[in-house]
Amino acid sequence: MVSQETTAEVTDATYRALCKHGFADVTMEDIAAETEKSKSALHYHYDSKHDLLLAFLDELLDSFTERLDNVAAETPREGLLALTEELLKSAENGNPPRDFEVAVLEMKAQGPYDAEIRGYLERFDQTMKEHFAGHLAAGVEAGEFRTDLDVSASADFLVTVIAGAHTRSVAIGRPVEETRETLARHIDSMLTAEGTS
Amino acid sequence: MVSQETTAEVTDATYRALCKHGFADVTMEDIAAETEKSKSALHYHYDSKHDLLLAFLDELLDSFTERLDNVAAETPREGLLALTEELLKSAENGNPPRDFEVAVLEMKAQGPYDAEIRGYLERFDQTMKEHFAGHLAAGVEAGEFRTDLDVSASADFLVTVIAGAHTRSVAIGRPVEETRETLARHIDSMLTAEGTS
Numbered sequence: 001m002v003s004q005e006t007t008a009e010v011t012d013a014t015y016r017a018l019c020k021h022g023f024a025d026v027t028m029e030d031i032a033a034e035t036e037k038s039k040s041a042l043h044y045h046y047d048s049k050h051d052l053l054l055a056f057l058d059e060l061l062d063s064f065t066e067r068l069d070n071v072a073a074e075t076p077r078e079g080l081l082a083l084t085e086e087l088l089k090s091a092e093n094g095n096p097p098r099d100f101e102v103a104v105l106e107m108k109a110q111g112p113y114d115a116e117i118r119g120y121l122e123r124f125d126q127t128m129k130e131h132f133a134g135h136l137a138a139g140v141e142a143g144e145f146r147t148d149l150d151v152s153a154s155a156d157f158l159v160t161v162i163a164g165a166h167t168r169s170v171a172i173g174r175p176v177e178e179t180r181e182t183l184a185r186h187i188d189s190m191l192t193a194e195g196t197s
Numbered sequence: 198m199v200s201q202e203t204t205a206e207v208t209d210a211t212y213r214a215l216c217k218h219g220f221a222d223v224t225m226e227d228i229a230a231e232t233e234k235s236k237s238a239l240h241y242h243y244d245s246k247h248d249l250l251l252a253f254l255d256e257l258l259d260s261f262t263e264r265l266d267n268v269a270a271e272t273p274r275e276g277l278l279a280l281t282e283e284l285l286k287s288a289e290n291g292n293p294p295r296d297f298e299v300a301v302l303e304m305k306a307q308g309p310y311d312a313e314i315r316g317y318l319e320r321f322d323q324t325m326k327e328h329f330a331g332h333l334a335a336g337v338e339a340g341e342f343r344t345d346l347d348v349s350a351s352a353d354f355l356v357t358v359i360a361g362a363h364t365r366s367v368a369i370g371r372p373v374e375e376t377r378e379t380l381a382r383h384i385d386s387m388l389t390a391e392g393t394s
Contacts, residue, residue, distance in 0.1 A: 024221065098309065105306045108368035112299050121368045150379075157358075157379045163368075164361025171305035171318045171360075182347075182354045189386045 002045050007059065009035055010042070014056040019099035023106035028052070050116075057120040064124060068131040076139030077191065083131055084183050087162045088176045098169060105170045125159060132158045136191075145191040154190060158183075199242050204256065206232050207239070211253040216296035220303035225249070247313075254317040261321060265328040273336030274388065280328055281380050284359045285373045295366060302367045322356060329355045333388075342388040351387060355380075 002010075013034035014026075021030050028049050032039040046052035071086050073079040111118040132155035139145035165179035199207075210231035211223075218227050225246050229236040243249035268283050270276040308315040329352035336342035362376035 102306065102309050105302070105364075108364060109299065109302045109306050111368040111370070112295060118369060125365065125369050125371075153379045153382075157376070157383060160361035160365060160376055161354075161357055162361065163364045164357035164359065167302075167305055167360045167364045168322065168357060171308040172315060172322050173308070174322075179354070179357055182350045185350075186354060186383070186387060190383060 002055070006045060007055070009037075010045070010052065011056055011059045014052065015100065018103040023053075023103040023110070026103075054116055054120070057117070061120060061123055061127070065127050068127065071131070076135050076142055076144050077187075079135040080132070080139070080187060080191075081184055083135060084158070084162070084187070085180060087128065088165055088180050088183070098173070101166055101176075102170050105167060125163075128159045128162060129155045139191065149191065158187075161186075199252070203242060204252070206234075207242070207249065208253055208256045211249065212297065215300040220250075220300040220307070223300075251313055251317070254314070258317060258320055258324070262324050265324065268328070273332050273339055273341050274384075276332040277329070277336070277384060277388075278381055280332060281355070281359070281384070282377060284325065285362055285377050285380070295370070298363055298373075299367050302364060322360075325356045325359060326352045336388065346388065354387075355384075358383075 010031070013031050016034045017026050017030040021027070026049075028042055028046075029039050031049075031052065032042050035042070042052070046055065067086060068083065071079065071082045073082045107117060108121060111121050133151050136145065136149060136151045136154055140147060140149050140151065161179065161183055165176045168174045169176045207228070210228050213231045214223050214227040218224070223246075225239055225243075226236050228246075228249065229239050232239070239249070243252060264283060265280065268276065268279045270279045304314060305318060308318050330348050333342065333346060333348045333351055337344060337346050337348065358376065358380055362373045365371045366373045
C-alpha cells in the first residue's frame, strides 16, 4: 500500500511533470524531479511508469468526479450551465493553461493501444455523461425542460461537444471558453425547442 | 519538383503507413515499404520525414476540400445534413476504420509543438467551418432557417461537435456514426428554435 501522503505528493508531481514533458515523453526521472523522492524511491512504490500513470489517473478520476458532484445551482438549467462552465475552463494550478490539456489529448490518442488507459478514458467519459444526464433528468422531472427530451442522447451529445472543445484547444489553440456561450444558447434551444411552446 | 505520379504514390503509401504505424512512430522506411521506391529514393524527393508529412497533409487538405465541395443536396438543410454525414463516416480505403482517425488525433496532439503541422490543422478546421457556414448562410438567405441565426458561431459549434465525435471514437471506441442522429435532431432545433414559429 502506498501511503496517502505519498500518493498526494506523487499525484501533484505527476501532474506537473505531464504539463512539462507531455504524456508520451514523461519519464520516472521527470516525475521524481518534481518530488522530494529519488527515482529509486518512486520505483519502490510503483513497479513501472505505466503503473504510476494508472495510479495518477485513479486519483484524477476521483477528484474529477468530486468536482462535478460539487457543481450546484438553483435550477436544473443553471446546474447544466454550471457544469458546462466547469468542464470548459482551462487547467489550473498555475500551469500555462493548455499544458495539461495537451497531455490529456496524447493520452486519448493512446486509447486504442492501451486497454488500461482506455478503461480510465471510458470512466471519465461516463462520469461526464452521468452528470449531464442527472441535470437533464432533473429538469424534465421539474417541468423545466421539454418532456420528450432524450436524456441519454442529449447527455452524450454534450460530452461530444466538451471533447471537441478540448481537442480544438490543443490542436489549433482555440480556447475552450469560446465554446461556452454558443453552447449555452444551444442548450436553451435543445431543452425548449418543442413541448414548451 | 516532385512529379504528380510520385506524389500520388507517396500520398497513398503515407496513408497506409500512418494507418499501420501511427503518426508518432511512422518512419521513412515504413512509408518506402508501401511504395515501389527505396528509402533513399524517397529521401531524394523529400528532405525529411517532416517534409514528406507536410506534403502529405497538403494533398490530404486538397482532397478533403474537394470532398466537402462535392457535397450536394436539394436544400440548405439537406446540404447541412449531408455535410455532417460526410464528416461523420469512418475512414475508407479498406483500412480498419479507426486507424487513420488515430493517426489524425496523434497529429492534433502535436499541434502545440509544431507550427507547420498546426498550420495544416487550422486549415482543415477552417475548411470545415467555411463549408458549414456556406450551407447555413444559404438556408438563412432562402428563409429555410431562422433569420437571426449566428452563422459563424453555429458553423464553429458544428466543427466542435465533429472534432468531439472523432476524439471519442479514438479514445473510447465510440463510432463517429453514433453522433449523426443526435446531431441531425440538434441541427433542426438550432435552425428553427426561434423565428419560425
